[in-house]
Amino acid sequence: MSSETTHGSASPAPTNPQGNAQGNAQATPAELPKAYVPSEAEGAVRSRWNNSGCFHAEPGNSGDAYTIxxxxxxxxxxxHLxxxxxxxxxxxxxxxxxMRGFNTLWMPGTDHAGIATQTVVEKRLLMQGKKRTxxxxxxxxxxVQxxxxxxxxxILSQLEGMGCSCDFKRTRFTMDEPCATAVRHAFFTLFKDGLVYRGKRLVNWDPVSQTALADDEVExxxxDGSFWxxxxxxxxxxxxxxxxxxxPETMLGDTAVAVNPKDPRAAALRGKKLRxxxxxxxxxxxxxxYVVMPASLGGDPADPKAQFATGFLKVTPAHDQNDWDIGQRHALAAINIMAPDGSISDRHGWMDVSADAKQFVGLSREEAxxxxxxxxxxxxLLEEVKPYRHSVGHSYRSHVPVExxxxxxxxxxxTDDRLRGTALRSMAKDQVEGTLPAEVAAGPKMAGDGELRFFPARYAKNFQSWHENIRDWCISRQLWWGHRIxxxxxxxxxxxxxxxxxxxxSLSSSRASVRAVRVADGAEAAIGSLASSKGDFDLHVCLLDDADGAPLETxxxxxxxxxxxxxxxxxxWPLSTLGWPDxxxxxxxxxLLDRYNPSSVLCTAREIITLWVSRMVMFNRYFLxxxxxxHVFIHAMIQDGHGQKMSKSLGNGVDPRDIIHSHGSDAMRFTLVQMATNTQDVRLPVDLVDPHSGETFGPKWTTASGGYTVxxxxxxxxxxxxxxxxxxYGAATGTATPTxxxxxxxxxxxxxxxxxxFANKLWNATRFALSNLAQASPDSKPEPLTLLDRWMLARLExxxxxxxxxxxxxxxxxxxxxxxxxxxxxxxxxxxxxxxxTVRTNATQQRVLAAVLDSILRMLHPxxxxxxxxxxPSVQALGASGAVDGxxxxxxxxxxxxxxxxxxxKLRDERAIAEFARVQALVDSxxxxxGxxxxxxxxxxxxLAGDSVRALVAASGGVVETLAGIEKVDASPASRPMTAVALPFEGxxxxxxxxxxxxxAGAEKARLTKLIAxxxxxxxxxxxxxSNEGYIAKAKPELVEETRKKLAEIEADIAAAQSALAALG
RNA sequence: GGGCGCUUAGCUCAGUUGGUUAGAGCACCGCCAUUACACGGCGGGUGUCGCAGGUUCGAGUCCUGCAGCGCUCACCA
Structure with a gap:
């Protein structure tokens, strides 16, 4: 159902000036309970939304698209929270x-999270004594499914519980058919275009899970280690x-020792070999x-490496990223000495195993x-051992050191300009730090250049530096759960x-793509000359459709x-959920694709800029x-009461359903929105609810591994x-099982x-307004807007x-x-x-109240x-449409x-706001x-007051009397009555x-003395x-004038208070 | 190590381009059954704005340095 048609059943607005709330018995909120009870209200509201289909987006509906x-x-x-x-x-x-009239789509869905999900399932199987294999x-x-x-x-029920107005009919999952189709098409296209390749490289290897890991999966x-x-x-x-x-165990795979060319010892060693x-x-x-010289030979003493360095660096290209780079620069062999399980092995590339070396084959990394x-x-040959504490990458799943x-x-x-370059060129010009690299700036212009904007702006820098330093992306994982290559x-x-x-x-080039790679060096060979090329090759065939695989397998x-x-x-995601490519x-x-892509804004967390934002930008621009x-909006992070990030692995995450249970969904939402500031992460002290008594209490804390407080x-x-x-925490980490x-x-x-x-306050304010309007006098006549009414409308606007x-x-x-x-x-x-x-007898005021209340509900709704x-429904029954001009x-x-x-x-009324501020100040004093x-x-x-104050009170239309408890206002008498108390106001x-x-007298003196002070x-x-010359000379004249005026008024206030003090004797 | 952010009331946080008396909610202390709301009303106290310099007539706000905390990227010589 479109958003247009949902308006149909509302009653039309009354058009006669008096045709609003009065006498409208059905608006009587007799049935509204005394307090807002979220648990009773939320289910019914969700049903109304679901039945109306009001969150469903259709591209044919009117309005500009707004997509998330x-x-x-x-x-x-x-x-979690x-x-x-x-x-x-x-x-x-x-x-x-x-509500602003956009054609709005909020696309929901879930991610299959390959390694993470596979790991939790394997963990569950392990508890039953079973393995994946x-x-x-x-x-x-x-x-896993x-x-x-x-x-x-x-997850979907949690989203509904929070009141998320997603288009749930369009819910996607990253492995469902449309998403799988998109993945297949994207991989095929990238393969065909030479943007996907097979490479022999160092990866972060988890020897227990036996899979490659992305950099972000390494912790x-x-x-405590040693330098040997x-x-x-x-x-x-x-x-x-x-x-x-x-x-030291990697020395079996050393293929060189490197020395800095500036090292004074280098010349003498030039051309020599080591055994x-x-x-x-x-x-x-x-x-x-790359080699750091020891501090004693001129290395930078501030560099910790220079403290430990000898100036000679063993080079193991197959087991160290930097050594790999050195190996590339000097054409060194890379000798892999390990099996995929991390044990020393002579079967994975190590050929020259000596008799001495044999004894180490088969040992684990640690034993070796x-x-x-x-x-x-x-x-x-062991010169020295020094203790050394350093950080080592561990698999975030198996927690063993990554190899x-x-x-x-x-x-x-x-790193190709078609991906990296377009991502950088998509940045809003004013958010680019300095200038883009020359080769990027020189790249081809295309639609979308300069359109991507970050909020807060400082995060643009993360995006930029990530792409400027980006490395090719390893996309294969040795897992079973995911999109198979x-x-x-x-x-x-x-x-x-x-x-x-x-x-x-015989296969159409739109369904199959072929590449040949020489095994020896990974170089790609032209298919046409394959027949005459020497050596072994891998012939890779990428297929768009599994159906074409059978003859290949034969x-x-x-x-x-x-x-x-x-x-x-x-x-x-922004492509596959909309049906791309077809x-x-x-x-x-x-x-969908034409209507809702590009979307309006992506809301996400800081670390996602590199993991996800970057890749969506590259792919969306490449494919579409x-x-x-x-826009990319980066929100703050929710921390627990100890300033620790809420995370599943730490077990300190709070289930939003718990908060909805204790406070209600609106309360949770309002509070979260109120906490969403621009610079500050959110710290949220957490309590427990005792399931036995219902009482809230602060839990007992303990220190977990890693120094976390849980x-x-x-x-x-x-x-x-x-x-x-x-x-x-006990449940999330499996250390205790609820019974x-x-x-x-x-x-x-x-x-x-x-x-x-806050929700309860709104509830009761509405209840009160409805009861007053229901009891409004039916013969009340329109009157001019009071100051209070004009002020309220101005504040609303x-x-x-x-x-x-x-x-x-x-x-x-x-x-x-x-x-x-x-x-x-x-x-x-x-x-x-x-x-x-006044409201029960002032028809104009009744209309203002109805319109304000109606407006407030709308403005608070998001x-x-x-x-x-x-x-x-109760407020709509007031028929506030057209109640107030403007x-x-x-x-x-x-x-x-x-x-x-x-x-x-025209509702904007600065004079009403200023005048009412005086009313408020008088009431306050x-x-x-x-008090x-x-x-x-x-x-x-x-x-008892002078002319100007009495004029103000009169202008307030009874507000001062009502709110300050005044029964009568008189002119200041010639002599102060004995029973009167004095206060200064506006001089x-x-x-x-x-x-x-x-x-x-004593209390009065104390009060006035304090006031004077x-x-x-x-x-x-x-x-x-x-009295400061600089201020008079350099500050803005109107500011100086303002200060003079204010001082005069304060001095008059002081004089008034002092005279009252003197009168007390 | 690079980058980014934070440090303001007992707690959690605001504070727009430098400008008059630095605010809110909670907590705390009085008073209050009043045409809704005690999940409430009225009033109140609470601050060397992390530290040290500097710029300026004027700094919570701008600059420099320092300290502590957090995030992020990089890093196993």
């Missing part, structure tokens, strides 16, 4: 723009050099700038290290492989067993020639020490009280502008602040209190959709599809006296008579300024 792609959550676990935060902000944007690939994938189904359902951990100083003899027997290493101990391999000494060090010691491992992997050539390969001599070319040429080709990095499919294939996707989104896995009931419960006797404790946090109180501006800047806390001030401070504290005596939708309030059956109120500029003297609110007093004296039965402090500050 949800960052698809991993199906590894349920969502970090997701709730991000999704609350997205929903705010989506609902606001929907006990199953066939298909059977294992089926198990079951996990995915469970968590996908959980650095501090480890090993002597390598010169081949000619003329001495030795000493290398320092933290990984590698144990192995006996003769290796060269190469000269390379010990034995090799022992060998050096025995042979007097830089030489293996064949698939890469995307993101669609390449079939056969290895053989060129001539024999060439015999298949005939069969391959001919001896094997399909690559690996799957693609999860981010490969995520990178296609939306006509799925009828419900027709027209457009940016995937115009809640004890098992907690004791504060009411009954014999009763226990499991904390979220019937020991249930899981929900989390909560007092931070959300703010939102709960002001808040609307504040919200627009805040949303345009993605400064969400300003949205919450504007709404809070509008609803609580302006509407409840002043307007509703102020209209109490943040608090449930309470506003719940109140909506506010357009189109009727609507649902608040969710109601139009944002349109305020005419009277209230202060009443200080502890005067009962029931006690009414007489205000003159105002008296309150009848405040107290008898003036307590306050004013004196201000006055002296101003006098100081005015």
């Amino acid at each position: 792609f949800i960052p698809p959550p991993n199906v590894t676990a349920a969502l 970090g997701h709730a935060f991000n999704n609350s902000l997205q929903d705010l944007l989506v609902r606001y723009h929907r 006990d199953f066939t690939r298909e059977a294992f994938v089926q198990k 079951e996990w995915k189904d469970e968590y996908e359902a959980t 650095m951990e501090e480890v 100083y090993l002597k390598y003899p010169l081949a000619d027997g003329s001495g030795h050099v000493t290398v320092a290493t933290t990984r 590698l101990p144990i192995v006996g391999r003769e290796i060269p000494i190469v000269e390379d700038d 290290r010990k034995k090799i060090v022992a060998w050096f010691k025995q042979n007097n 830089p491992y030489l293996s064949d992997q698939w890469y995307v050539r993101v 669609p390449v079939w390969t056969k290895r053989g001599e060129g001539a024999s492989l060439a015999t298949h070319l005939g069969m391959l040429s 001919a001896g080709f094997k399909r690559d067993p690996d799957v693609l990095d999860t981010w490969f499919s995520s990178a296609l 939306p006509s294939k799925w009828s419900e996707m027709a027209g 020639g457009r940016v995937p989104f115009k 809640a004890d896995a098992i907690q004791t009931s504060p009411k009954d020490p014999s009763k226990k419960m499991v904390s979220g 019937a006797e020991m249930p899981l404790a929900r989390n909560t946090s007092a931070r959300f009280d703010l939102g709960r109180n 002001h808040a609307s502008r504040a919200i627009d501006a805040a949303i345009a800047d993605y400064e969400f806390h300003r949205v919450a602040e504007a709404l809070y001030d509008l609803v609580w401070r302006d509407f409840c504290d002043w307007y509703l209190e102020g209209v109490k005596p 943040v608090c959709p449930f309470v506003t939708e719940t109140l909506w 506010i357009a309030l189109r009727p609507s059956a649902l608040c969710a599809t109601a139009a944002w109120p349109a305020f005419d500029a 009277i209230r202060r006296v009443r 200080e003297r502890q005067v009962s609110p029931k006690r009414k007093v007489v205000l 003159s004296e105002v008296l309150l008579d009848g405040l107290v039965d008898a003036v307590d 306050e004013r004196e402090k201000q006055a002296s500050g101003m006098r100081g300024k005015l």
Whole structure:
């Protein structure tokens, strides 16, 4: 259903000036309970939304497109508050723009998260004593699928629980058919275009999971290690050099020793060879700038490497990234000495295994290290050992040290200008730091250049420097869960492989792409000359369709067993969810791609800039020639009460359902929005709810490995020490399992009280307004707008502008602040209190109240959709449309599809705001006296004042009397009555008579003395300024004038107070 | 190590281009059953704005240095 048609059932606006609320019995909120109970309201509201289909987007509907792609959550676990935060902000944007008349699509979905999901499933199997390899690939994938189904359902229900207005009918999963089709097409295209290649490179290898890892899947951990100083003899027997290493076991694969060309010892060693101990391999000494010289020889003493360095660096190209680079520069061999499980092996590229070396084959990395060090010691080649603490990369899944491992992997050539260059050129010009690299700036112009903008702007720098330093992207993973790589390969001599070319040429080039790679050096050979090329080749055939694989397999080709990095499919999210490359294939996707890509904004977290934003930009621009989104909004991070990032692995994540349970969805959303500031991460102290007693309490904390502070896995009931419960940390980490006797404790946090109180305040303000309007006198006549009415309308218009501006800047806390001030401070504290005596008989005021209330519900809806939708029918029944000239309030059956109120500029009334500010100041100062003297609110007093104050009181239309408890206003008498209390206001004296039965001279003196001291402090500050020549000469004249005026007024106030003080004797 | 951010009331945080008396919510202390709301109303106290310099008539705000915290990228000599 389109957003247009949902308005249909609302009653038309009454057009006669008196045809509004009065006598409208059905609007009586008799049935509205005394407090807002979210758990009773939320389900009903969700049903109304679902039944109306109001979140469904159709490209044919009118309005400019407003699109957000949800960052698809991993199906590894349920969502936590970090997701709730991000999704609350997205929903705010989506609902606001929907109400603004945009054709709005919020695309939901989930991510298969290859390694993470496979790992959690393997962990679960391990608890049953089973391994992945006990199953066939298909059977294992089926198990993962079951996990995915469970968590996908959980995640989607969490999103619904939060009130996310996603188009759930269009929900996607990164491995469903449309997404898989997009992945297949993208891989095929990149392969055909030479942007995907097979390469032998060092990867981050997890020897336990036995898969390559992306850089971001590697965690650095501090480890106590050693520096071992090993002597390598010169081949000619003329001495030795000493290398320092933290990984002595890799020496088996050394193919050189490097020295800095500036090292004074380099010249004498030039051309000499070393005899590698144990192995006996003769290796060269190469000269390379990369080598740090020891501090003693002129190395930079500030460089910690110079402290430990000998100036000689063992080079193991197959087991160290930097050594690999040196190897490339000096054409060194890369000798891989390890098996995929990390053990020393002579079967994976190590050919020259000496008799001495044999004893190490088969050992683990750790054992080999010990034995090799022992060998050096025995042979007097171990010069020294020094302790050394350093950080080592560990697999974020198996937690073992990652091995830089030489293996064949698939890469995307993101360093190509078609990817890297277009990404950099998409940046908004004013957000580019300095200038783009010359070769990038010189690249071809295309649509979308300069269109990508970051909020806050500083994050553009992350994006830029990532692309400037980007390396080719390893996309193959040795996993079973994911998109399988669609390449079939056969290895053989060129001539024999060439015999298949005939069969391959029968396949259309739009369905198959062929490349030949020489095994020896990875160089690509032209297919045409394959038959005559010497040596072994890998013939890679990439297929668009599995159906073409059968004849290849018959001919001896094997399909690559690996799957693609999860981010490969995520990178296609703005394309695949809209049906790319062929939306006509799925009828419900027709027209989506053209209508909703580029999207409006991507809302995500900092670390995602490199992982996901970058890749979406590159792919979207490459495949579709457009940016995937115009804006990137980077939100803050939610931390726990100890300043630690909320994460699944740490087990400190809070389930949003817990907060919804304790405070309600709107309360959670409002509070999260209010916390969304531009620079500050959000710290959220977390409490537990005792499942036995319902009581909230602070959990017992403990220190976990890594120094993190976490809640004890098992907690004791504060009411009954014999009763226990499991904390979220215990459940998430598996250290404790909830049972019937020991249930899981929900989390909560007092931070959300703010939102709960706010929702309740709105609820009651509405209840109150409705009851007054229901009881309005039917014969009341229109009257001119009062100051209070004009002020309220001006504040409403002001808040609307504040919200627009805040949303345009993605400064969400300003949205919450504007709404809070509008609803609580302006509407409840002043307007509703102020209209109490008049609203039932003033028809104009009734219309203002109805229109303001209607507007407030609309403006609050994007943040608090449930309470506003719940109140909506009652408020709509007031028929506020057309009630106030200058506010357009189109009727609507649902608040969710109601139009944002349109305020005419004439409601903007700075004079009303300024004059009412004087009213507020007068009321405040009277209230202060009443408060200080502890005067009962029931006690009414007489205000004695001069002309200007009495004029103000008259202009307020009774507001001062009502809010300050004044029963009568008189002119200042010639002599001060004994029973009157004095206060200065705007430089003159105002008296309150009848405040107290008898003036307590002591208390009065104290009050006035304090008041004088306050004013004196201000006055002296101003006098100081005015006596400063520089201030008079250089500050803006109007500022100086303002200071003079203010000082005069303060001095008059002081004089008034002093005369009152003197009168007390 | 590079980059980015943070340090303001007991707690969690605002503070727009430098400008008059630095704010909010919570907590705390009084008073209050009043045409809605105690998830409430009215009033109140609370700050060497991390430290040290500098620029300026004027600095929470700009500059420099230092300290602490966090994130991110890089890093196993």
